Amino acid sequence: MTDTSTPTMQDRITELRQRQSRALEMGGEVGLAKHRASGRLPVRERVEMLIDEGSWFEIGALGLPELRTAKHVPGDAAVTGFATLDGRNIGVIGIDSSVLAGTTAPTSMRKQGRLIEIAQKNGYPIVLLCDADGGRIPDVMGWRFSHLPLDFKTFLKPTDGGPIVPRAAAVLGPSYGDSALHASTAHFVCMTRSSSLALVGPSIVEQATGEVLTDTDLGGPDKALAIGNAHMAVETEADAMNALAAFLSFLPANSNLPAPVAPARAPRTDPAELEHIVPLGKKSGYDMRRVIEAIADADSVLPWADEWGASLLTCLARLDGNPVGIIANQPVVKAGALDAHALSKELDFVDLCDTFNLPIIFLHDVPGLMVGSEAERSGILKVYEKLALRISTATVPKLGVVIRKAYGGGHFAMGGRPTHPDFLFAWPSAELGFMAPETGVRTIYRRKLEEEFERGGIAARDALAESLEVEWTAESEPWEAAAHLSIDDVIEPGQTRSKLIQALNFAWGERPRVSSSKG
Template structure:
């Protein structure tokens, strides 16, 4: 009897190993070769690149669909086209699911969706980030409405987990129709040039309905979503560099909304003087410069991760470390539109501020803004509503917030860029700052229009009145004298002042009024 039990156990173990090997290998021996021929990695190769070596634990590898008809009863591969599990990234727990394009083209069916639902629930329960590696052909047509219901379950969990755990979508292949909405609901979207596309309706449908002929890449490729639509936060040339940046981003995020990003001791002195800022930022408020150089000078080891680098380039959003602590940076970019705020810039910055606030990341705002971009197009497309999104995000944020006016800050854009009046904990300014309703020239033309037009020497009169206006209402200490600027600091002190201020605010506690939720200007 003892021998029989041993044999039975041995036979069961062998069968288990056989089934798991089949699940790992996939049903189509040519599938891997076809995937590589497209310049794409397999789902398991991607997971290996994302996770720390040897840490991945797969769940439901033996899951199969139960659909019948339309040829599916003869094809019941293990995993059902999605690999799910958890592992570690830089030693920290991360959940991941990866579509396996070798199986049904990665299309989502009932069992496939249920695996994702379970993983998303586990990630929420464990309080750990969720990464989706997307490479699928959308809903599995053979399974009908159950496939669509599967997407609904994913979307509902995306929303429920929003602001609770970081959700990162990595687009490594096609994503069409309903499949595109889960990435849109996540915190960050990565795309790879040439191989990943996202669209609600594909090129064939577009041509049939509108007569327009467009390629997959021109309709929904990585560069389109990185620079035009703003759907993609990060765009890469290959999967390896893409997944490496996913790992880097995860190192900058907390596990969940109840924790803070991990602190790493920095070899960059907290009191390091930033002397280079004197030369990086011209005194003339009309001359452009690259504010990313300012961000690099302030950040630990000059390292930062820019979000939406090619979309709405008139504002820069980046994650940096200051004395080893993760900090969000929002900065006007004088190289693009002179740093003026427009619809896209306001939306980009608002989304970033909201993300930082959700995950306990302090916010530093570097201000050099001439105002909101004027124009009929901007007004007709809702600059008021979109600009209010940024205002709402800042006013609603309870994390430590520090702003620095580098040069100019005019009009409503000054208010919106985290001024003291909308709740910045501390507001600083450099010695050459100009904070006013508008520039001196414009102000003089409005206030002294009659005096200028009636003068025998209009140009001389205008120049005199502009000078007087600057001296009275726009001198660098006007805001400080009225308590709207906490201190005027030397540019070389900027890093040290920011680090000291954020250290003081680290234990900040602020409660919002009791409510179900606000009603932002979506």
């Protein structure tokens, strides 16, 4: 007789397949229907939309909550695994908000920590698909919260001195608690217009403070973009996946590798148009994006945090196929003056570029730093000091072009000579100095102008001011800067792209195209 009490291997395989099938259920028919009704895609569809077809390699699929109830929680509301994106390895964490609102518990946290540990150890990017309503009760109550398997040393970066890996996050729904923490670690955060991002959700805020808010009021894209919690907002989840792929295409798999080069493309705007795009009048506005379009390869520009510190543009782009980071003043916002938000954004962007081996191109048209009581209360002095040091210590090539003006501390914040640029050029229209001529004359020669007014009235004072401004302007023009080697050359606007391509080649030299400082 056959002993039917002992399971056979086929019985075990059948059980495995049943458990695997249940792990793919996510929120089940009811949970998925509710999730789709909110306009969101299930997590596994998000993963498939992101990665190369057929490349998914999942881990932790059979994970279950420590505290079991009658409700089945597949994967403990998290999907983790590895895949390729454009042929390169990535690690993926996707929060499954179709079950228990994607809330975090110890098992899901272990899964995520395991994924991060493996990706960091082996040196490839981590993609975070955020959509969760914070911690799960009662799984994180009392002593369990203190005992959560979250090690900030391994969660944030390798502990063995290994390379830093890029992190890119898509915020695809209400993202609080663990999902917000994920986004805060990312080098690039893209939000859908219907998503939100904050430390905790509206229900906790109301209980703690009495403030009644919607998800959008608390952390919608407009709020998150304005303070730098996110870098881009898009309409659809497909757009978000495309944005993540575009961002990662500029970066190496980790900080020990050179950034990937692509086929060169001519710029969308003929560089010869630059002399017409930028007006000579110092106070005339123009959109610096038009200048960038005439320098960078066509269709290669990826904005990074446009709405945070909007008087400064930061973007990834390609120059003759080579990936670069571009930092440029935006004259149509605050005349391009730099406030604390703009400087903080620049600090983060310089660190991103230097960490992942992207040369930095500075396009100067800056009247200076914002001054006054509000600027001081915003902490501009401290962030300016940190930025100047970070630019100075960056070891990727740093190239600068003074387009129209570069005054005072703003010039230094844009990679001026004291921060050790590899090459610094200027257009014939450039002015450099401590202050703009009209401001400087009225500040430095205030008493002399007052005395002239007392002697000869308004006309005499204005005539003196005009002559002093002419003298000041002559000192500010690029010819004296070139004569004294404060800049490396004065170039025609139409030569900007070709000069930068040549300068970039010589700035890298024969060394490996990898930064020696990892910030």
